Amino acid sequence: MVLNVLFVDFYDSFTYNLVSLIRDQGQHVTIIHFDSYGEDIERFWKDLQCFDCIVLGPGPGNPENGFPDVGFMEQLFVRQVDLPVLGVCLGFQLMCKSVGCTIEQLPSIKHGQVYDVKLSSGAETAGSLFEGYPSSFKSVRYHSLHVNCKNSDVSRIVPLAFTDDEGGTVLMSVQVANKPWFGVQYHPESCCSELGGKLIENFLKITERHKQARVRASESSDLSTAQGVIRNLDQTIDKSSIYQKQDLQAQNIQIEEIPIEPCTLLALQICNLLTEPFFLMSSSTIHENRGEFSIIALPNERSTVYTHYDQVHRTLVHQWRDQRITLEGFASAAETGLSCDGVDIINQSKHEFWKTLGTFMQPKMMANNPDIPFIGGLVGVLGYEMGQFTVHDREGKLVPDAKMVYVENSVVVDYQKGVLMLISLNNKFPENARSAVMKIVQGSKPGTRLPQLPDGVEYDITMPTKESYVRAYNKSQSYLNKGDSYEVCLTTQTRVVPSKRIEPWRIFQTLICRNPAPFSSFFEFTDIKPGHSDLCLLSTSPERFLKWDADTCELRPIKGTVKKDGNTTRELATKILKTPKEFGENLMILDLIRNDLYELLDVVTVDELMSVEEYATVYQLVSVVKGHGLRQAPYSGIDLLQHSLPPGSMTGAPKRKTVELLHDEIEKELNSHISPTSARGVYSGVTGYMSCNDRGDWSVNIRCMFSYDNARTWRLGAGGAVTVLSTLEGEWQEMLTKLESALQVFQN
Template identity: 50%
Template sequence: MTAFRSSIPFNVLFINSYDSFSYNVVRLLEQQSHKGGYGEVRVTTIHNDTFTHVSQLKKYLPHFDCLVLGPGPGSPVNGVEDVGLLASLFEDDDLSQIPILGICLGFQAMCLSQGAQVNELMTVKHGQVYDIELTIESELFKGYPSQYKSTRYHSLHVEPSLGLIPLAHTNDENGQLLMAIQVVGKPWFGVQYHPESCCSELGWLLVSNFLQLAQRHNECSGRCDYKGSIYDVHVYDELDKTIDKTPIYEHQVDLPTQDISIREHNVCKSPLLTLYLCDAIHDFKFVMASSSQDPHRGRWSIICLPNENSDVLTHYTSLNKTTIYKWRDRNVSWKDVNASLQYGFVHPCVFSEDKGQFWQTIGQFVSSRLMSSRPDLPFVGGLVGTLGYEMGDVVPSIQSLNPDAKLVYIENSIVIDHFSGKMYTISLSDDFPVHIMQIISQLSINDPRLEWPSELPPMKFDIEVSSDASYQHAFNACQDYMRRGDSYEICLTRQTQVTPHGPLAPWRLFQTLVTRNPAPFSSYFDFQDLIDLPKDRTLCLLSTSPERFLKWDHDTCELRPIKGTVKKTDEVDLQTATRILKTPKEFGENLMILDLIRNDLYELLPDVRVKDFMSVEEYQTVYQLVSVVQAQNLSDSIYSGLDVLKHSLPPGSMTGAPKKITVQLLHEIEQRKRRGIYSGVTGYLSLNNRADWSVNIRCLYSYNGGYHWLCGAGGAITVLSQGESELAELNTKLDSALQCFTNSE
C-alpha cells in the first residue's frame, strides 16, 4: 500500500434504517481504527431515505471502501415503504465489486435481492441471546470458536438459497435458522443477529474481519488506487450533513468564575430534613427531595426558591409558541398571555418557535450563564422544571393548550447532602432571603420531627380507569406489530384520572404520596408563576420516581434505565425477585432498552460503557431490574449534556425500540392521546455544568391546579409478554401512586 493511500482514512458508508441500535454499530466500526492494517476508520452515516434510489447514491460509492447496512424495523418484502434505499441498492451491477456487510434488516434485504425468501418466524426472537454455530470456515469468522453467543432481534428469517453460502446457523423451536451468509461470487456478507449488542460475543472481531476482507478485496480489484486518485474530503462532509447533529450551543473552553454566596451548615443525615424544612417554609418553592436512599442515589436534596428575578420559560409544542416572563411579574397578565397563545395577539412575552428552536432558547439562556464554580455541589442555581413526553424530537404533536415544558431560573436554593450531613444555603446574587435563614436558625435541623399523615382527609374521589378490554385490545395490536417486525418492544401505557370531591392542596397530597411511596427522586412543582393565573390553568407535578433518566457533569453522562418490575409481597423477597427478573422475558426487556440507551449516547459521544448490568434494586413497593450506562470525556466533545438530553428524549424505557417507529406506533395504539408530563423528565440544569433528570413515573400531575389529577402507568410489551401478567404489572405501578386515594372516605 502506498504512503499516499495509507494517509487516507478507511471510509465506511453506513446506511441507517432508523434502528435504535444503529450507532452501536457505527462506534463498533470506528473502534477498529488501526487494528487491522486499514488505518483510521471513518464512518459516514446516511438514512435509508436520504436517497430514493441507488442511482442517486451511485456517484458517491467510489469514495467508500465498503458499505454497512444497519438493522431496522420492517420487512424488505414490503419494498421502499419499509426499507427505502435498500429496495434498489442491489440492482446496479457496479455494486458487485463493493464490499458490503448487512446486519439483520440489511442482511435480509441482501438475501432477498439474491432470490432468497424472507418469511416470518413462528416464534419471534427479540432481545434473546442464543448460541451461534459456524457452518463452514470463513475469513469473516477468522479467530472464532465453532460456537459463540449473540443477541437476536428479529421476527423474520431468511430461507437458504443457491445464491447464498451459509456461514453460520442457530437452532431453536423454529428449527435450524440461517445466521450468516456470503453471496456467491461477491464480497457481500451478512449476519442475522446483532454483533453490536452488549450481550453479543466477538462482535468487534466480526467487524474487524470484514474490514480486513474489504481492504484486501479493494487492493486486488484496484478500488484502493481509484479512490486515492479521486479522494475528496468534501464528499464525506456533504453526506455527513444529511443528518443534522449541530450542537445546541458552542462549548466555552474556559468558563468564567463567579462569586457565589454559600453558607455551610452541619445537619443530620436523615432524608426527613428536607421535608421538615419545606413544611416550615411557606414561600413558593420547588422541591427535588431524596425521600429514600441507597449507595448510588438519594444523596442530595434541593429546595429552590423562585423570586422576582426568576425567568419562567414555557413551551407549547402544538402551538409552536414559547413564553418567557419573570416569576409572578406584576406587569404580565395571564389573560393577555393566554389571548396571544390562543388567538395570535402580539405580546412581548410570547414568541413563535417550534420545539427545536425552544431547545436553542434553553441553550442560549444557559450557556451565557455557565460558570466555573464549586464543582463538588450538584446545584448552585440554574434552570429547574419539567420536560414532557411531547418534547421528544420523534413524538408527533397533538393539539393542546397545556404546556409541554416549563423551566424556572433559580438564584436562591438550599442543597442538602444526606451522606455527609452538610446543608448549603446558596445565592447567585448574594440575596438569600433573610427570613428563610431565620427560619432555618430556629428549626431543630439536627433532630427533624416529621409527622406527616399517611392518609388524606376524609373525602370521596372519582377514579376513572380505562377498561381492561381496551388494554387487551392495545396489547394485541402491540403483538401484531412485533410479529411483523415493526418493533422489538413497545412500552404500552394508560392514564387514570382522579377527581377529588372537595379542595385538596397539592402540598397535602404530596405529603401523603411521599410518605406512602418514598423514592430517591421525589419532586414537588406547583407552577403558580403568574399573579392572576387561574387555578384551573396551573400546572402541578408530584413525583416519587425511582428512575434516574440522565445525570451529567462537565465530563460524564449517566443513564439508569429501569425495565422489569415485581411487586413486593410476603412471598416475594429479594432473592425470589431476582430469580423472576432474570427470566428471558425480563432479561430481554432490559437488554433492549440497554442497547437503545447505548445507541442514544453513541450518537453523539464515542466513549460509552455499561457500568452496572441488570442489577435488582429494592423499593418501597416493588423490585426492579436496573442497568447503568455512562459516557465519558464529555469535555472533549463538541456536545454538551443538553445535547444528550435533547437527543435522548423521550426516555427509551418509556417508548421501546426502535424508538422512532415505536413512538409512531404508540401514537396510534394509544389512540392519539397525549402523554403530557407523564413519560417526560423532571430535574435541573445547574450553572456549574451539572444536571440530574428523573423519569416522570409513579407521579401525579394536574393541568388545572388539582381539580383533576392524572396518573400514568405502563410496561414494556415484548413477544414473550402475556396480557394478564402485563396488566397486573401495570396495576402494581399504578397502585404505588393511587394508593394515596385509598382509606380516605
Template identity: 60%
Template sequence: MTLNVLFIDSYDSFTYNLVSLIKKTRPDIHVTVIHNDTFGDIQDLLSYFCAFDCIVVGPGPGNPVNGPKDIGILDQLYKHDVPIPILGICLGYQAMCRAARAEVKELEVIRHGQVFEIEIDKPNHELFQDYPVSFKSVRYHSLHVISHQQEIIPLCHTIDGDHTVLMGAQIAGKPWYGVQYHPESCCSELGGLLIKNFITICESYNQSSKRLQSPFSLITDSSIKSKLVSYLDCKIDKHNIYDKPKPAEVEIQIEEFRVTKSPSLTLGICNKLSQHFFLMSSASIHANRGELSIIALPNEHSTVFTHYDQIHTTTIHQWRNPTLTRTKFKAALEAGKSIDGLEVVRQKKPDFYTTIGNFMKDKIIANNPELPFIGGLVGTLGYEMGQYTTSSELDPLKPDAKLVFIENCIVVDHKKEVLYLISLAKNFPDDVKSLVTDVISKEEQSFVRSVNLPEGIHFDIEFPTKDKYFSAFRESQKYLHQGDSYEVCLTTQTEVSPSKRLEPWVIFQTLITRNPAPFSSYFEFSDIEEGHSDLCLLSTSPERFLKWSDDTCELRPIKGTVKKSPNMDLQKATNILKTPKEFGENLMILDLIRNDLYELLDNVTVDELMSVEEYETVYQLVSVVKGHQLRESVYSGLDLLYHSLPPGSMTGAPKKTTVELLQHVIERSLNGHIYKSGGRGLYSGVTGYLSCNDHGDWSVNIRCMYSYDNANTWRLGAGGAVTVLSTPDGEWEEMQTKLESALQVFM
C-alpha cells in the same frame, strides 16, 4: 490514508452502537451515516461510491418484502450489483438475501433481546477468521431468511428448539456478507472481530481487478474524496444546541451546616416556608441514587420558560410579574403577540431547546464543581418534548414544558450530611436562613408526615378498561411479530376528580409517605398569579433518566418489575427478573440508550448490567450506562438531554417507529378518554435541573400524578414493556401494580 465506511441506517435504535464498533476497529476509519431514504433513487447515490472502501447496511424495523416503504433504497442497492464490499446486519442481511431470491418469513418463535449460541458452518471462512466453533450473540428479529439457492452460501446458524435458523451468509461470487444476529449488543461476543475481519476483506478486495476495473474504483484524489464524504456526512443533522463557552470564575454565596441523614429534613423546612418553593427530594436514600434534596426558591428575578408544542409557541416572563395577569397572558398567547411583561415566541420544540441553551450558556461558571446544584433552571419536560412525538390540536391546549431560573436554593447532601444555603446573586433571604437554622437546631427533621388525605372527600376515578388494554396489547403483538418493533412500552392514563380541591402539597406529603422514592418531585407552577397553577407535578419516581457533570453522564434505565408481597423477597424477585422475558426487556433498552449516547459521544460504558434494586412497593431490574469525556465534546448536557428524549424505557425499540406506532395507532384508542391525540402529557417525560456549574440530573416522570387545571383534576400514567414473551394478564397486572403506587393516596 483514511478508510471510509458508508453506513446505511434504517432508523434503528442500535445503529450507533454498530458505528462505534466500526470506529473502534482502527483509528483511521471514518464512518458516514445516511438513512435508507436519504436518496429516493440509487442512481443519485452511485456517484459517491468511489469515495468509500465498503458499505455496512444496518438493522432496523420492517420487512424487506414491503419494499421501499420499509427499506428505502436497499433493494435497489442489492439489485444494482455494485462491486463493493457490503456487510448487512439483521434487516440489511435479510434485504441482501431476498435480492438473491431467498425467502424472508416470520420466525416460528420470535426472538428479541435473547442470547443464543451461534455455530460456525465454515470455520476457515474469511469473515469468521480466528473465531471459535461457536460463540454467544444477541438476537433481535421476528423474521428470518430461508434459502436453498446456490447464490447464498451459509456461514453460521443457531439451533432454536427443533429448528435450525440461518444466522449468516455470503452472496456467491460477491464480496457481500451478512449476519442475522446483532454483533453490537453489549451481551454479544466477538462483535469487534467480525468487523475487523470484514475490514480485512475490504482492503484485499479493493486491490483486486474487480474493484479496480469497475466504474466504482476508489478515487485517489484526497481532496475530491473528502468533498464527497463531507457532503454525505451532512445528510443527518448533528449540530449542537450551542457552542460551549469557556466558563468563568464567579463568586457566589454558599453557607454550610451539618445535619443528620434523615430524608424528612427537607419536608420539615418546606412546611415552615411562607414563600413558594419547588422540591426535588430524596425521600428514600440509597447509594448512587437518592442522595440529594433541593429546595428551589423562585423570586421576582426568576425567568419562566413555557413551551406549547401544539401551537409551536414559547412564552418567557418573570415569576409573578405584577403587570401580568392570567387574562392578559391567555389573550397574548392566543394572539401570538408579545405584551409588556411577556415575550411570546413562535418556535418549534427544537428551537425551544436552543432558547434555553442560549439563556444558560452565559450563566455557566467554572467554580463549585463538587456541588450538584448551585442554581439554574429547574422544571419539567413532557413526553411530547421528545423526538418523534407530536402534540395535537385535538387536545385542549396545555403546557408541554416549564422551566424556571433559580437564584436561591437549599441543597441537602444526605450522604455527606451537609446542608448548603446557596445564592447566585449573593442575596439569600435572611428570613429563610433563620428558618432553616431553627429547624436544624430543633432537630425538626424528625417531622412526622401525614399518611392520609383529609376525610369527607370522595374521588371519581376513570380507569382504562381491561377490554381496551387487551385490544392495545394484541395490536402491539401484531407489530412485534411483523418486525416493526422489538419492544412496545404500552401505557395507560387514569383520571381522578376529587369532590373538593386538595392542596398539592398535602397530596405530595401523603404520596411520599406511602411510596418514598429516590427522585421525588413537587412542582406547582403558579408563576403568573399566586394560588393558581396551569401545571402541577407530584412524582415519586424511582428512575433516574440522565445525570451529568462537566465530564461524565449517567443513565439508569429501569425495565423489569416484580411486586413486593409477604411471599416475595429479594432472592425470589431476582430469579424472576433474570428470566428471558425480563432480561430481554432490560437489554433492549440498555442497547437503545447506548445508541443514544454513542451518536454524540465516543466513549460509552455499561457500569452495571441488570442489577436488582428494592423499592417500597416493587423490585426492579436496573442497568447503569455512562458516557465519558463530555468536557472534550462539542455537545453539552442539554444536547444529551434533548437527543435522548423521550426516555427509551418509556417507548421501547426501535424508538422512532415504536413511538409513532404508540402515539398514532396503539394508544390513541386506549387513552382516548384522556388524550384524543394519543399523547401522554407530562407522564413519560422528565423532571430535573440544569445547574449553572454545568451539572444536570433528570428523573423519569413515572409513579406520578399531574394536573393542568389548578389541581382540580389529576392524571396518572402507568404501563410496562410488551414483548413477544408477554402475556396480556401479566402486563395488565404489572400496569396495575405501578398505577397503585401513586393511586393509593386516593383509595
C-alpha cells in the same frame, strides 16, 4: 489505511452501537438514512464510488414490503455493486432476498435473547468473516423474521453460521457466492454479544484487500471530489450542538454550609415553614449513587420562566409573578400568539426551544463547585411530547409541554456528607428562608406521624377499560410479530377528580411518605399568580433518566418489575427478574440507550448490568450506562438531554418507529377517556435541573400524578413493556401495580 465506510441507517435504535465498533477500528464512517436520497438512485450510485465498503444496518420492517421499509437499497445487489457489503439483521435479510431467498415469520420470535451461534464447517478459515472465531459463541438476537433459502438457488448462498431454535435451525450468517457480500442475522453490537468487534475487524480486512485489488484509472484524480462528496454526506444528519462551549470561569457566589443529622424528612419540614414559593427535588430514600441529595429551589421576581406549547409551536417567556400579567392575558397569548404585557412570545418549534434555553444558559455557566449537584440554574418539567419523534396534536385543551424556571437561590441537602448548603448566585439568599432552615436544623427531631388527606373528600376515578387495554395489547403484539418493533412500552392514563380541591403540597407529603423513592419531585408552577398553577407535578419516581457533570453522564434505565407482597423475597424477585422476558426487556432498552449516547460520545460503558433494586412497593431490574469524554466533546449536557428524549424506557425500541405506532395506532383509543389525542403530556417525560456549574440530573416521570387545571383534576400514568414473551394478564397486572403506587393516596 483509513477506509471510508458508508453506513445505511434504517432508523434503528442500535445503529450507533454498530457504528462505534467501526470507529473503534480507526475508520471514517459516513451515516445516511435509507431514504436520504429520496428516489434519486442515480445520484446515490454516483456517490457510492467514493466509498470503500457499505454497512446496511438493522431496523424495523420487512424487505418484502419494498420501498417504504428499505428504499432502493436492494438495488445495491441487483446492480452488482463492486464494493464489500456487510448487512446486519434487516440488512442481512435484504441482501438474501435480492439473491432469491424468502423472508418468513420466525416460528419463535426472539427479541433481546442470547443464543449460541455456531459456525458452519470452514467458516473460520483465514481471510474469512469469522477468521479467529471459536466454533460457537454467544450473541443477541432481535428479529421477528428470518431468511429461508431452501427454495432459492443455493449455489448463490454460502451459509456461514446458524443457531438451534425451538423451530429448528435458523440461518445466522451467509456470504453471497463469489461476492464480498456478507450478512449476519444476529446483532454483534449488543452489549451482551461476544466478538462483535472481531466481526467488524475481519470485515474491514476484507475491505482493505478488496480496495488494494481494485483498479480505477480515475481514482487519484478524483480524490478531491470524493472527499468533497463525503464531507457533504457527513452533514446529512444534523449533529450540531445547541451552543458552542467555552472555557468557564469561577464566579463569586454565596455558599453557607450547615452540619445536619441526615434524615429524608428534613427537606419536607423546611418546605412546611417556607413562606415563599418553592420547588422540591427530594430523595425520600438514601442510597449510594441515587438518593444522595435533596434540592429546594426558590424562585422569585428575578426568575425567568420559559413555557413551551408544542401544540401551537410557541414559547412564552416572562418573569416570575410579573404583576403586569393576568391569567387571562397569558392564556390568550399562548393560544393566539397576540401580544401580552410582560410576556415575550416566540413562535418556534420544540427544537428551537432547546436553542432558546441554551442561549439563555450559556453566559451563566461557571466553573464553581463541581462537587455540588446544584448551585442554581434552570429547573422544571419536560413532557413526553418534548422528545424526538413525538407529536402533540392540536385537538383538545392547550397545555404546556415544558416549563423551566431560572432559580438563583437554593437549599441543597447532602445526606452522604451530613451537610446542608444555602446557595445564592446573586449573593442575596433570602433571610426568611434561612430562618426557616435554621428553625428545623436546630429544632427537634422529625416526627413519625404520616400525613393524611382530609376526611370527607370523595374521588371520582376513571381508569381505562380492560377491553380497550386488550385491544391495545393485541395491536402491540401484532406489530412485534411483524418486525415493526422489538418492544412496545404500552401506557395508560387514569383521571382522579376530588369532590373538593386539596392543596398539592398536602397530597405530595402523603404520597412521598407512602411511596418513598430516590427521585421525588414537587413542582407547582404558580408563576403567574399565587395559588394558581397551569401545571403541577407530584412524583415519587424510582428512575433516574440522565445525570451529567462536565466530563461524564449516567443513565439508569428501569425495565422489569415484581410487586412486593408478604411472600416476595429479594431472592424470589431476582429469580423472576432474570427470566428471558425480563432480561430481554431491560437489554433492549439498555442497547437503545447506548445507541443514543454513542451518537454524540465516543466512549460508552455499561457499569451495572441488570441489578435488582428494592423499593417501597416493588423490586426492579436496573442497569447503569455511562458516557465519557464530555469535556473534550463539542456537546454539553443539554445536548445529551434533548437528544435522548423521550426516555427509551418509556417508548420501546426501535424508538422512532415505536413512538409513531404508539401515537398513531396503539394508545389513541386506550386513553380516549382522558384526551382526544394520543398525547401523554407530563407522564413519560422528565423532571430535573441544569445547573450553572455544568451539572444536571433528571428523573423519569413515572409513579407520578399531574394537573393542568390548578389541582382540580389529576392524571396518573402507568404502563409496562410489551414483548413477544409478555402475557396479557401479566402486563395488565403490572400496570395496575405501578398505578397503585400513586393511586393509593386517594383510596384510603
